[in-house]
Amino acid sequence: MRIEYFQLIDRIVDLDLDGRTIRVDAQVPHESTIFEGHFPGHPLMPGVLLIEAMAQAAGWLVLAVTKFERMAFLAAVKEAKLRSFVTPGQLLSIEAKVLHEGSGYAMTKASVTVNGKLTCESELTLRIMPFPDPRLRATMEEVAGRIGFPMKAPTDG
Amino acid sequence: MMSSTFDTVANIIAETCDIPREKIQPESHAIDDLGIDSLDFLDIAFAIDKAFGIKLPLEQWTQEVNDGKATTEQYFVLKNLCARIDGLVAAKGA
Numbered sequence: 001m002r003i004e005y006f007q008l009i010d011r012i013v014d015l016d017l018d019g020r021t022i023r024v025d026a027q028v029p030h031e032s033t034i035f036e037g038h039f040p041g042h043p044l045m046p047g048v049l050l051i052e053a054m055a056q057a058a059g060w061l062v063l064a065v066t067k068f069e070r071m072a073f074l075a076a077v078k079e080a081k082l083r084s085f086v087t088p089g090q091l092l093s094i095e096a097k098v099l100h101e102g103s104g105y106a107m108t109k110a111s112v113t114v115n116g117k118l119t120c121e122s123e124l125t126l127r128i129m130p131f132p133d134p135r136l137r138a139t140m141e142e143v144a145g146r147i148g149f150p151m152k153a154p155t156d157g
Numbered sequence: 158m159m160s161s162t163f164d165t166v167a168n169i170i171a172e173t174c175d176i177p178r179e180k181i182q183p184e185s186h187a188i189d190d191l192g193i194d195s196l197d198f199l200d201i202a203f204a205i206d207k208a209f210g211i212k213l214p215l216e217q218w219t220q221e222v223n224d225g226k227a228t229t230e231q232y233f234v235l236k237n238l239c240a241r242i243d244g245l246v247a248a249k250g251a
Contacts, residue, residue: 075196102206104216105199125199 003032008053009094012148015064020098022061024147026053030089045086050120051077054110058096058124060149062106063140065098066128068151071136075105076125083119090114096124104128162209162239169204170235173197183236188229211245 001008014023028045035043052074059072066072086092096110106128111121131137144151163183170187171178174197187193193201202213221227231237 075199100203100206101212102199102202103212103214104219105202107203125196127199 001026001029003029003034003049006052007143008049009056009060009143009147012060012150013093015061015150017064020061020065020101021095022057022064022097023093023095024057024060026057026092026094028086028088028090028092032088035088043088045088045090047080047082047120050082050086050092050112051080051122051124053092053094054096054112054120054122055124055126057094058098058106058108058110058126060144060147061096061098061108062126062128063144064149065101065106068141068144069130070128071131071140072106072126072128074124075127078123078125080122081120083121084114084117086112086114086119092119099123162242163235165208166205166235166239166242169201169208173200173204181235183234183239185235186230187233187235187238189233205242209242209246211242211249213242213245 001010008026009024010027011025012022013025016022034046038044038046055074062072091114093113094110095113096108098106098108100107104127106126108124108126109121110124112119141151167178167181170176170181170191170193174191174193176191181191185191187198202215206212218227218232222229222232232241
């Protein structure tokens, strides 16, 4: 996880385009300036970043579904639940699924599991639109390569 | 327009956006009269897509409005929206 760059996903573990599901790993770093402030003596992965991590997992799924032709942006967070603390060094297993593919948006549901225990969940609405800038697409492609995004399979399929 | 389409849509809007059901009329403009914004409309579109088994072509509509080829009234006055829903349902069955 490159937490300071908001690149929270480390690895795509499973991607099922037919079932419209994805599972990814995200390793919370042991150290970050974020933990110095959040909180002194009680470092915690911020809840908003857990929601962001779920949104990124759902976003990679949408990118796969749309064959990397369009970008997903977080638009709504519903019924988010943060069930327990997440601390530095923990490994997040994040699952996301597409509930509905609309025209220009997707309704998704995502959850985070730590050590086999459900830690957070939310329904997330993503807006889907053309990449607004080629630099964004280039960066997404670069990250895709690093996290094992199957660029070939979705584009060929 | 089938009245049941309007009733379904009106109930969806009332529930999704917390708008009194009696305020929602066939002549109501979803944006101008009911104050529904584009993000709230996604929830409505989701519920309509599910209820009718269709996919409202929101991107196409937005593009047409932005290009000046259509007015928002054509898509977002509820009786017109319902007519388009009926059309999409009919096209699905054809």
